[in-house]
Amino acid sequence: MKKYLLAPGPTPVPPEVLSAMSLPIIHHRAPEFLPVLDEAKKDLQWLFQTKNDVMILVSTGTGGMVASVNNFLNPGDKALVLNGGKFGERWTKICQAFGVQVEEIKVEWGYAIDPQTVKAALDKDPSIKAVYMQASETSTGVAHDTKAIAEIVKPRANTILVVDAITAIGVFDIKTDDWGVDIVVTGSQKALMLPPGLACVSVSDKAWAMADKAKNSKFYFNLKKERENLAKNQTAFTSAVSLIIGLREALKMMKAEGLENVFGRQQRLADATRAAYKALGMELFPKQSPSNALTAVCAPAGVDGQQIYKDLRVKYGITAAGGQDHLKGKIFRIAHLGYADTFDVITAVSATEMVLKGLGHPVEFGKGVAAAQEILCKK
Ligand SMILES: *Cc1c(COP(=O)(O)O)cnc(C)c1O
Secondary structure (H helix, E strand, O other): OOOEEOOOOOOOOOHHHHHHHOOOOOOOOOOOHHHHHHHHHHHHHHHHOOOOOEEEEEOOHHHHHHHHHHOOOOOOOEEEEEEOOHHHHHHHHHHHHOOOEEEEEEOOOOOOOOHHHHHHHHHHOOOEEEEEEEOEEOOOOEEOOHHHHHHHHOOOOOOEEEEEOOOOOOOOOOOHHHHOOOEEEEEOOOOOOOOOOEEEEEEOHHHHHHHOOOOOOOOOOOHHHHHHHHOOOOOOOOOOHHHHHHHHHHHHHHHHHOHHHHHHHHHHHHHHHHHHHHHOOOOEOOOOOEOOOEEEEEOOOOOOHHHHHHHHHHHHOEEOEEOOHHHOOOEEEEEOOOOOOHHHHHHHHHHHHHHHHHOOOOOOOOHHHHHHHHHHOOO
C-alpha cells in the first residue's frame, strides 16, 4: 500500500532533501562542512525574520524548549505560561523541572489566549521574567496571537517573550525582530521538511542579558556555548552533519519559493481543508483563530474519532493524527504544513469521505473534495 504522511510532525521530506542527506558523511570540523553550516545559519535568519543568532541543537523541538528555560531563568524565578493545550502544558512542566515558579493563563482547549489577560497578569506581577507561549498549539489546531502578545511584552525591560513556533515558523508570519520576540523555537520535523533531530532557537540581546545571570545547570543545552561555536560555523558537540546538509537544502527550496509564497500556499491548503470538512457537515475543533499548520476536525456524533484516524491508516495508508488526552476519540487532525500541496489535501479529504462511508456515516462522495477544489484551483 502506498503510504502518505499527513501528521503534524514528522512531515514528508522532499526528494531533493533526501538525496542531499544521502551523500557520504563529512567531518563536522572539516573545511567542507563550514560553508554548509554558514549557509544554513544565514538562511535560518531569513526564515526566522531576524538578525539574531539562530542556534542549531541536536534534539527534537522539546530540547529547544528546554534550552529556552534553563539558559535564561533561575530556580525561584517567575514565569507566565500561556496554556491552551498539550504543548502549553509542556512549558509548565519544563519550567517546573528547573524550579521555576509558574503562573498559568489557561484557556479551554480550542480557544486562543486573550492578549489582554497577558497584559493584566504582567501589570499585576512585574517580577515575571518570561512569558512562554505557542504560536500554533498543535494539539488543538489553534494559533495564539503572537504579534499582539509581543506588543505587550516588548516594552517591559525585565520580561522576555519565548515562543514555541514549532508549527508556525515556515507556515505563517512570525516577524521575530519587528515584533520583538525574544526567543523563537522550531524543530526540524515540521515545516522545515526534515527528519526529526534538530531544534533551532533564536535569541535576542534582551534575552542574552538575562542568560548572563542564569545559574541553572546547562551542560548539553548551553546556548552561550553554542553561540560561540556558531560564530565559527561549528556546533559545540558533533554536528548532525546529514541533517544540517538537509536543512541547507530545505531552506534553499523555501527561498526559491519565497516566504510570501510559502505562507500563501499554507493559507490556501488550510482554507481548502477547512472548507472541505465544513462541506461534509463536520465541525472544526478550533472555536477561534485556526492555525494554518493543521486542521483539527470534530468526529461526527456517533463516530469514534480514533476510528477515523485508524481507518485512514489501515485502509488507505494515510498517517494523520488523532486527539490527545481528553480529545482522544473526539477529534482527528490533518496536517498541511511543510512539504504539502494541492493533492495532499485532496487525498486527505477524499479518504475521509471513504472512511466515514465505511463507518456507516452518511456521506455524499465528492462533496468535501469539490469544496477543496474550488479553493485549490485558484492557485
Ligand atoms: C512537535 C511540537 C513540539 C516538539 O515536539 P518534539 O516531539 O520534541 O519534536 C513542540 N511544540 C509544538 C507546538 C509542536 O507541534
